[in-house]
Amino acid sequence: MNYxxxxxxxxxxxxxxxxxxxxxxxxxxxxxxxxxxxxxxxQPYRIFVMDSPKAKEAVRASTHCTYGADTFLLIGAETKAAxxxxxxxxxxxxxxxTIVATHILLAVTAEGLASTWVGHFDAxxxxxxxxxxxxxxxxxxxxxxHPAEDGGPSERHTLRKExxxxxxxx
Numbered sequence: 001m002n003y004x005x006x007x008x009x010x011x012x013x014x015x016x017x018x019x020x021x022x023x024x025x026x027x028x029x030x031x032x033x034x035x036x037x038x039x040x041x042x043q044p045y046r047i048f049v050m051d052s053p054k055a056k057e058a059v060r061a062s063t064h065c066t067y068g069a070d071t072f073l074l075i076g077a078e079t080k081a082a083x084x085x086x087x088x089x090x091x092x093x094x095x096x097x098t099i100v101a102t103h104i105l106l107a108v109t110a111e112g113l114a115s116t117w118v119g120h121f122d123a124x125x126x127x128x129x130x131x132x133x134x135x136x137x138x139x140x141x142x143x144x145x146h147p148a149e150d151g152g153p154s155e156r157h158t159l160r161k162e163x164x165x166x167x168x169x170x
Contacts, residue, residue: 001110006106006109006110007106009109010105010106010108010109011114011152011153011154011157012115012116012117012153012154012157013067013114013115013116013145013147013151013152014065014067014116014151014154015067015068015147015148015150015151016067016068016069016070016114016143016145016146016147016148016151017068017145017146017147017148018068018070019145019146020070020071020145021070021071021113021144021145021146025111025113026049026071026144028107028111029073029104029107029108029111029113029144030047030049030073030104031107032103032104032106032107032110033047033073033075033100033101033103033104033107034047034100035103036096036099036100036102036103037099038082038083038092038096038099038100039082039083039092039095039096040083042081042082042083042096043081043096044077044078044079044080044081044082044083044092044093044096044097045075045076045077045078045093045096045097045100045136046075046076046078046133046136047073047074047075047100047104048073048074048075048076048130048133049072049073050072050073050074050141051071055072055130056070056072058125058126058129058130059072059074059121059126059141061122061125062121062122062123062125062126062141063118063120063121063122063141065116065118065120065121065141065143066118066143067116067143067151068145068148069115069143069144069145070145071143071144071145072141072142072143072144073104073141073142073144074126074133074138074140074141074142075097075100075101075104075138075139075140075141075142076097076133076136076137076138076139077093077094077096077097077136077137077139078093078135078136078137079091079093079137080135081093082096093137094137094139097137097139098139101117101139101140101142104142105117105142108142108144112146113144113145113146113147114144114145114146114147114151115142115143115144115145116142116143117140117142118140118141118142118143119139119140121138121141123138126138
C-alpha cells in the first residue's frame with residue numbers, strides 16, 4: 001500500500017476482535033516508532049509495552065477506552081532529555097513523542113491492524129503502579145488489535161475543515 005492509501009485507511013478503531021497481535025507485528029510497529037524523527041535526534045521518549053497481565057490490568061484501571069484490545073503501547077516524553085529552542089525556551093519532548101506516536105499509528109494500519117489515540121487516562125495511577133514512568137509526561141495509550149466488523153470509522157472520521165480554514169499562505 002502506498003502512503004496516500006495508508007493515511008486514508010487509518011481511522012480510530014473502538015472495537016476489536018479477540019484475535020491477537022503477533023509478536024512480529026508488534027516488533028515492526030515498535031521499530032516504526034524507533035525510527036521517527038526527533039529534534040536533534042535526542043529521542044526523548046519511551047515506548048512502554050504494557051504486556052504482562054498486571055500491566056494490562058493497570059491500563060484497564062486507568063481508562064475505559066480499551067475497546068476490547070489486549071495489546072497496549074504507552075508513549076511517554078522525557079522533558080529533561082529533549083531539545084529546547086533557545087529563543088523562547090520551548091521544550092520539544094511532547095512534540096517528539098507525538099511524532100513517534102504518529103509513526104506507530106501508521107505502522108499499525110500498515111500491519112492490517114487498528115488502534116486509536118487514547119488521551120483520556122489516569123496518568124498518575126499508571127505512574128503510581130510503575131515508578132519507572134515518573135520521569136515521563138505520558139502522552140497516549142494505543143490499544144492495538146484486529147478491528148471488529150463494527151469497529152470501523154465513526155461518522156466524524158471524514159469530517160475535515162476546508163483547506164482555507166487550516167492553511168495560511170503568507
